[in-house]
Amino acid sequence: MTRPVLQMRNITKTFPGVTALSDVNLSVRAGEIHAVCGENGAGKSTLMKVLSGVHEHGSYEGEIHFEGEPVAFKDIRASERRGIVIIHQELALIPYLSIAENIFLGNEQTSHGLIDWNATLHRASKLLKRVGLHEKPQTPVADLGVGKQQLVEIAKALAKEVKLLILDEPTAALNDEDSGKLLDLILELRDQGIACIIISHKLGEIRTIADSVTILRDGRTIETLTVRENPGSEPQLSEDRIIRGMVGRDLDHRFPDRTPYAGEDAGEIAFAVDGWSVRHPVDHHRTVVDDVSLTVRRGEIVGIAGLMGAGRTELAMSVFGRSYGRCTGGKVSVGGRDVTTRTVPHAVAAGIAYVTEDRKQYGLNLIDSINRNISLASLPKMRRRGVVDEHHERSVAERYRKSMNIKAPTVFEQVGRLSGGNQQKVVLSKWIHADPEVLILDEPTRGIDVGAKYEIYTVIDKLAAQGKAVLFISSELPELLGMCDRIYTMAEGRLTGEVTRAEATQEVLMRHMTMNRS
Structure with a gap:
């Protein structure tokens, strides 16, 4: 059995009124692809933010050991210096800088105290080729779609000396072909001895590349399962078994039975x-x-x-x-x-209503509350004597919070604090109420x-x-x-x-x- 390169023990992380993680344990072996699964809000991203120093040491309980030594990261740069690189689900790119500038932002290629643009562009081209992106390094990131921007993020991570690569929903914005190329790249990194932690809701991906999977539910470690005995062997773990661990029950049908519309104007x-x-x-x-x-x-x-x-x-x-x-x-x-x-x-x-593919940038006001976001597309309906009726706005939001099963204590919760699935329910509620x-x-x-x-x-x-x-x-x-x-x-x-x-x-x-x- 390969020695663990990472051990997280009894990690507990709380926010005001919410326990996001409670005594969570995670062990990752060197050269292993380890998946972390769970429903939205299970604590996966929070755990990775603790590991990478986004949540600094002292803001959580528990201990982290990396390469056999205890570590205490005060910020993300400290974790990167140890070789831990995280690619967040939320893209962290500056749209009006070029691809090359984004890749090496904070990690500039210099010569005699100045940026070496020839070296920057040359190395950026090699990284872009490695992730399968055929754009020129000088291209502004603003000209790229969200899928291509995700590939730039991955190239940016690969530009650093990485020992443990954390990927939070790396293929969420990619189609099947590009996802396949990325998964092949992750397998290559594993073969080079780089350990990878991958968070993904695409269970087929997990069965394709992961060696082990740890399942979280409601901020707690439920179990760690072996996907395959040896790298390259056939997976022994079924998607249904992973789902049962995630939701605590069997999910017999992935899609609801279609009920055809039978109104007078049907067809x-x-x-x-x-x-x-x-x-x-x-x-x-x-x-x-x-x-x-x-x-x-x-x-x-x-x-x-x-x-x-x-x-x-x-x-x-x-x-x-x-x-x-x-x-x-x-x-x-x-x-x-x-x-x-x-x-x-x-x-x-x-x-006409449009639910955008990029809910964080175009679909929601992340710093505002659930009730304000739900009312945005139908403010005239909320109006009373020329101003928004806040009581009506609140009652509408409360109705959707219950009917859409939005997991939040109140409708005044800031949308940016919700999990991705609950954010998407808020977007849908906004447009459904617009009728x-x-x-x-x-x-x-x-x-x-x-x-x-x-x-x-x-x-x-x-x-x-x-x-x-x-x-x-x-x-x-x-x-x-x-x-x-x-x-x-x-x-x-x-x-x-x-x-x-x-x-x-x-x-x-x-x-x-x-x-x-x-």
Whole structure:
């Protein structure tokens, strides 16, 4: 048995009114990939912040041993000096600096006291190639999508002398192809003797690469399980066994049974996009959405599948108030009538809601409360004599806190303190209360555990059963197959196929998603 490179013993961490961790133990062997699993709010990210010095020594109880020695990190730079590097779920990049500048921020490549730009760009290029990102090192991070920004974060971590790499939901923003490349990279690091801790809600990933898994529930260590006896051998641990440890029960079905809408207007086209074309916001000669036409009927859940860069998010954002790029043609109709979506208020007034893939930047005000966030999209409904009726606002938020099972002590809790799954429930509550006719969901379950996913799937299914038209964008093909009535595929900004639920398989979708532009 390989010696432990890391031991965390009896870690307890409290915040005002909340015990986030209680006597948690974690042991990671040298050259091991060790997964940490649990539902949102189980304490996974908090434990990693304790390990990396984000929560400094003295702010928690318990002890940490690294490479056989007790350690007490006062900040993240102290842990990095020992070779512990963490990639947080929340991206820590400066958008208006270049990729190279972000990679070496705080770790500058210098010569005679000055930054050596040739060395910086050369080394950045090698790191970008290693993580499979083909952008130029001089490219501003602001020009990248969230998936590519995650790859920059990984390159940034690899630029440091790492002995223990912590990855918090590293593939949450990536499609299957790019996730596979990253997982291969993690396996290469393991073969080089680097220990890795990976937090992921994608249980298939854990079975693919992890050697062991520690399960947390409600801030406590439940168990540590062996995934495979030897590196490279077949996994012995099933996804169902991991789920049982996470939620404390069996989860027999991953997706709710579809209840078809049966209203008088069932089958009518509720949402249509016709001939929609959009150019890149910076490079106006580059078309990112090219002559896209699609429809969604009342009570229907329609998916959009595509690889990174296919144009799915660009399509959704441009339709929703021209929030992305420059629209060069096309029209949008809701309920059979053409509507104006030149601004976000126009789109909302037309009955369109958009749940963004990046809830932290675009979906929520993280420093404000649950009740304020839920009311943001429907303030006119909260108005009384020209001002917001705070009692009504609070009662609405309380109703959604209970019906959506948002885990928070009160509706005055700051949204930034909630787990990812609960934050996503707040975003959905905000738009559900706005009562849209069309709901565009862009990666609605990204970074969310299986239990919370099922709850969100149930909410989506109920909305469709009420006659809402749902457009569902996801990088997880099993999710699209389990939830959607029809699925469109996109590649290089164009629609490449339309597949019914009965015809859809992962192989069929991938074939359409990889079609070359004609």
